[in-house]
Amino acid sequence: MIENTVKRIPAPLLLFIIGFIVALLPFFIIQHFSSAKSKLKDAYENYISGEKAETIAERQNAFNKALTLYSQLETEYQPYYGNGKLFYDIANTYFQLGQYPRAVYYYNQALVLMPRNEAVKQNLKVALTKLNLTPASDDSIFRSIFFFHYLLSLPERFEAFFFLGCLVIGFLSAYIWKKINWIKNCLIVFSLLCCIFLLSILYSIYLSPIEGVVIRSTSLYRDAGYQYAKVQEEPVLAGSKVEVLGVPEDGKWLKILSSDGTLGFIPGESIKIIKS
Amino acid sequence: MVKNLYFILIVLYFPLYCFSQDVKISAEIDPYNIIENRPLSGTIEVTHDQKIKIDPSKFTIEGKPLKAELVKNVKISENNPLIVSIFHFELPPMPKGLQILPEISLTVGNKIYKSFPSTFEVLGATQSNANVPAENKPALTLKAKVDGPTPLYPGQKVKLSYFYYYSGNIELSQEELPLLEAKGFRKIGEKDIKDYEENGKSVREISQEIEAINPGEFTFGKSIIAGVAYEEDDLGRRTYLQSKLQSEAPSITIVVKPFPSKGRPASFNGAVGQFSSFEAKLLSAPEMDVGDKISLSIDIKGKTSDWSRLSLPDLCCQPGFSGLFKQSDIPPIGIVQDGNKHFEVEMRPLSSNIKQIPSIEFAYFDPFSISYKTLHSDPIPISVMPAPKIENEEGKLPQPTVYSSQSKNPTQITDGVHQPPAIEIAGNYSLSTSDLYDYTFGTWWVFILIPVGVGIIFLQLNLQRKFMESQSIVKSKTSDEVFQDAMHPISDTSAFYRLLTKAFLTRLVERGEIPSVDTSVNDLPREGAPGEVRSFLRELEEKRFSGQEETSLQIEKEKAKVLFEQLK
Numbered sequence: 001m002i003e004n005t006v007k008r009i010p011a012p013l014l015l016f017i018i019g020f021i022v023a024l025l026p027f028f029i030i031q032h033f034s035s036a037k038s039k040l041k042d043a044y045e046n047y048i049s050g051e052k053a054e055t056i057a058e059r060q061n062a063f064n065k066a067l068t069l070y071s072q073l074e075t076e077y078q079p080y081y082g083n084g085k086l087f088y089d090i091a092n093t094y095f096q097l098g099q100y101p102r103a104v105y106y107y108n109q110a111l112v113l114m115p116r117n118e119a120v121k122q123n124l125k126v127a128l129t130k131l132n133l134t135p136a137s138d139d140s141i142f143r144s145i146f147f148f149h150y151l152l153s154l155p156e157r158f159e160a161f162f163f164l165g166c167l168v169i170g171f172l173s174a175y176i177w178k179k180i181n182w183i184k185n186c187l188i189v190f191s192l193l194c195c196i197f198l199l200s201i202l203y204s205i206y207l208s209p210i211e212g213v214v215i216r217s218t219s220l221y222r223d224a225g226y227q228y229a230k231v232q233e234e235p236v237l238a239g240s241k242v243e244v245l246g247v248p249e250d251g252k253w254l255k256i257l258s259s260d261g262t263l264g265f266i267p268g269e270s271i272k273i274i275k276s
Numbered sequence: 277m278v279k280n281l282y283f284i285l286i287v288l289y290f291p292l293y294c295f296s297q298d299v300k301i302s303a304e305i306d307p308y309n310i311i312e313n314r315p316l317s318g319t320i321e322v323t324h325d326q327k328i329k330i331d332p333s334k335f336t337i338e339g340k341p342l343k344a345e346l347v348k349n350v351k352i353s354e355n356n357p358l359i360v361s362i363f364h365f366e367l368p369p370m371p372k373g374l375q376i377l378p379e380i381s382l383t384v385g386n387k388i389y390k391s392f393p394s395t396f397e398v399l400g401a402t403q404s405n406a407n408v409p410a411e412n413k414p415a416l417t418l419k420a421k422v423d424g425p426t427p428l429y430p431g432q433k434v435k436l437s438y439f440y441y442y443s444g445n446i447e448l449s450q451e452e453l454p455l456l457e458a459k460g461f462r463k464i465g466e467k468d469i470k471d472y473e474e475n476g477k478s479v480r481e482i483s484q485e486i487e488a489i490n491p492g493e494f495t496f497g498k499s500i501i502a503g504v505a506y507e508e509d510d511l512g513r514r515t516y517l518q519s520k521l522q523s524e525a526p527s528i529t530i531v532v533k534p535f536p537s538k539g540r541p542a543s544f545n546g547a548v549g550q551f552s553s554f555e556a557k558l559l560s561a562p563e564m565d566v567g568d569k570i571s572l573s574i575d576i577k578g579k580t581s582d583w584s585r586l587s588l589p590d591l592c593c594q595p596g597f598s599g600l601f602k603q604s605d606i607p608p609i610g611i612v613q614d615g616n617k618h619f620e621v622e623m624r625p626l627s628s629n630i631k632q633i634p635s636i637e638f639a640y641f642d643p644f645s646i647s648y649k650t651l652h653s654d655p656i657p658i659s660v661m662p663a664p665k666i667e668n669e670e671g672k673l674p675q676p677t678v679y680s681s682q683s684k685n686p687t688q689i690t691d692g693v694h695q696p697p698a699i700e701i702a703g704n705y706s707l708s709t710s711d712l713y714d715y716t717f718g719t720w721w722v723f724i725l726i727p728v729g730v731g732i733i734f735l736q737l738n739l740q741r742k743f744m745e746s747q748s749i750v751k752s753k754t755s756d757e758v759f760q761d762a763m764h765p766i767s768d769t770s771a772f773y774r775l776l777t778k779a780f781l782t783r784l785v786e787r788g789e790i791p792s793v794d795t796s797v798n799d800l801p802r803e804g805a806p807g808e809v810r811s812f813l814r815e816l817e818e819k820r821f822s823g824q825e826e827t828s829l830q831i832e833k834e835k836a837k838v839l840f841e842q843l844k
Contacts, residue, residue, distance in 0.1 A: 037708075040711075088705065092702075123701040177740065235559050238559075
């Protein structure tokens, strides 16, 4: 009798599976019939034309058109939980137009979503070289221990959490009906992995520092306003990656910690925040 | 005697009669407008109980209807039911001299109420304000003023103002104000008009800010205003009092001097004022390559009448810039902040021989010392390297890499200024629409798995518990079935005794003799069927432990069968 019952799939679990499949359907439909295809095609073609251009004017013109289309797509879709390729393409386009600070910003934005992509890292290095800036070193003991946190982007960790969570639910459900040791062992392992990814996600959301890239060189001020004294004579150079510590009430100035550890305020329009 | 008595009674009674009247009426001519050949306006006041409605069409004068209009009703006090209704009426013009206003009658219901007649003097037209004190007579005076630096130079601003000093009400019929037209100058904003009181007179100030454009002498002819004084009654009707009032302001000449040509610096571009500092700072890195962008911030501090006209000197023409730096095509836009104008300038070095950004000269004209002055920024040392070589980590130049998007790229172009430089980075991805969307399970919504998962687990636990409960109510074997099991040949004699005991106890439970099969044999009652079972099972127990179980097993089975049959 007990064996017969185990063979039956519990109704709530069945409902969950059906609901899950139905929820996925719209995503596939929307993707298939998207009208962004033509814009993507035009943008790519313009970029290629820019690379092949024989005069500066032609190149500028082509890259500007490509950038306009890419920017429209970025504004419309805002794929901050996507694969990051759009941001990489935008960064390349800015680079080709000589806008290296903005290129650095978009390379960093792409790196958040494609942390293992060597092309992004290499292009970022070239852009920083153009600005006479030294790329920050990535080696630390935390990176070695928590390698998965740095090697996987936040969306990838969300996906890992989701699939591990489904496995945990599945194994736990099976263990409820069949008390078998190997099911229990698998449950423990997957639960542990699921918790690790959950903690990693929560750290990224709540505890990891907010970073930004300075897109226009500016002096570092003691407080939020031009009337205050400067912290140092040397300005914060465009292309520098800084940590954003806070935003005063009016939102026009940001409190930052520069790469050399100097604290100060810069105007909001001279920095772009990396959305992670 | 009787007549005296009547007189006393009338004297005493009449005031009482007056006070006791429910409607009282009084009328008078308005004293401010009694001029011959002009209609006379007057006021009737009717004091009455608020419950009594006064009909304006019921007024009569000398037996003829008098047209009156209600002006307002005034309540005497909160607790008093009496109100005063004020009516306005007009009479035809009367000749000059002493006149009588006859009694005016008012019919309310069946009663007629009358006002007392009164006298008034009608004045001639030329005597209308003869009795008005001199200081209250209407007056009009015009003054013109120019506020600003003198002498004036092109680009400087001044404020032109007219002041109307007047008393009483004046209707202007003529205004010629050539200063406000400001021909030859540029007007800044709209006219500003202010009205205020000063030394007992009303003042209207009209001002306009202007800016000098070209040098020269600009004369603005005399200014004139003219009008007529009037008085206004309660209904807003005007009465014009005397002949025309007029005032003139003399002509004004504004001189705009040209900038002196002697000593004019080559970098002068029209800045006028007094400036204290001119600083240039480098915003980009001091090390750069040929063609890289340099950002400079330039701050000019001081005083000037018009910051918006202050512009940067042309850097391309300054010593040390021409041929060595390429300026941006877009002119820098300055930001004005409290006595300071801030510019950001972009330029590109054209040669690796450049060692510094040269000193920049800023020239301005000081109108106070009537001389040109210059300020210089400090030179800024920079280091310009030739076009960069991109090396890999081994310090070697990389082999040419053909990216798929660059397979048809022309060969390397060496001149980095006039032709596009070589591509230094990997090419773009060819994106599809899926690259524009977030990962399906890569966003926040996956957290819904937690409550859903918890719900599923709880449901299953609940389900399992109910299932187990239903399973626990399993149909147990009957006593006959257990007895049959015991009677089967069993190698394990202890199992036989256990099954036999269970069979008898189950039988007793079925008979209702004992509550449960878990009852111990020793706890069975000694009487009746339970007593027989107790005795039998105890006897079996004794034989079992005395070592006689093997020989008497079959006999005991027979005995058990008999006893079991008896217990049915």
